[in-house]
Amino acid sequence: MLPPDGVPGPDSMGQELFTFLISVGQTFEKSVPISLALAAVFTVLTSLWACNPGRPWWRKSDIITDLCYWFFIPVITRYLRIGLLVVGAAVLFGITTADGLVAFYDNGHGPLATLPLWLQMVLFLIGEDIILYATHRYFHGARLWKYHAVHHSSAELEWISAARFHPVNLFLGSVLADVALLLAGISPNVLVVLGPLTTAHSAFVHANLDWTLGPFKYVIASPVFHRWHHTAADRGGEKNFAATFPVLDLIFGTFYMPAGARPDNYGIDEREFPESFAAQLAHPFTQ
DSSP: OOOTTSOOOHHHHHHHHHHHHHHHHHHHHHHHHHHHHHHHHHHHHHHHSOSSOSSOGGGOTTHHHHHHHHHHHHHHHHHHHHHHHHHHHHHHHOOOSHHHHHHHHSSOOHHHHTSOHHHHHHHHHHHHHHHHHHHHHHHTSTTTHHHHHHHHOOSSOOGGGGGOOOHHHHIIIIIHHHHHHHHTTOOTHHHHHHHHHHHHHHHHHHSSOOOOOGGGTTTSOOHHHHHHHTSOIIIIITSOOOSSOTHHHHHHTOOOOOTTOOOOOOSOSOTTOOOSHHHHHHGGGGO
């Protein structure tokens, strides 16, 4: 609460900082067990069904960079999403108070919020993937590629590389998609279930696994499907844009999974691309 003069004093600022740090800690706390479980699962799976030969994920040359993205990006994503939701509620619905925001977003609003939660989850997944397909293609254009290049910069593609996204890419990609669907009325409760599932699936498609999912290759994105997207542009790098449902690539003519072939040689052509976390965040602004 602000003092009578309207200027936050040291005590209130300290309390807000303390609250923020607790929130950050809670985000880390939630991500640790999921991360450990994924690490264990993909250590076993990639040792049995590796798509490309090489050293294990924990010995990749840029593992420190990937770990920084893995643990800090969820924090960045969370606060970008909250900020956009607050702005969206104020601009579109004139809601500016804390109580009003809580009431507005607690269980969704409008017709969509009256649907069963499982149906809202289905609509969220489909709507998000359509938005992400469109923004993903746009990020491969000349104007925004410098931000998306961060995601493609890992030459040793592994499950831990899934979180390697520049904040600008996040803001105009998954965060924007989430906010658009929540503002449309879908309950934030869907994220309680879909959040961990989305994280696990993103790690899955980046994992070094020789899995195509056979007859389900058009239904759900597989490691081979997405690893082709991380190859050079003249191979599969300008194909397979869908995050979850490859049928979108099939519809728009960007599906690519040649029979009997496997993707390899990942990364980008820019030789001077920085390797460290901080340098990669700054790099697009120096171009």
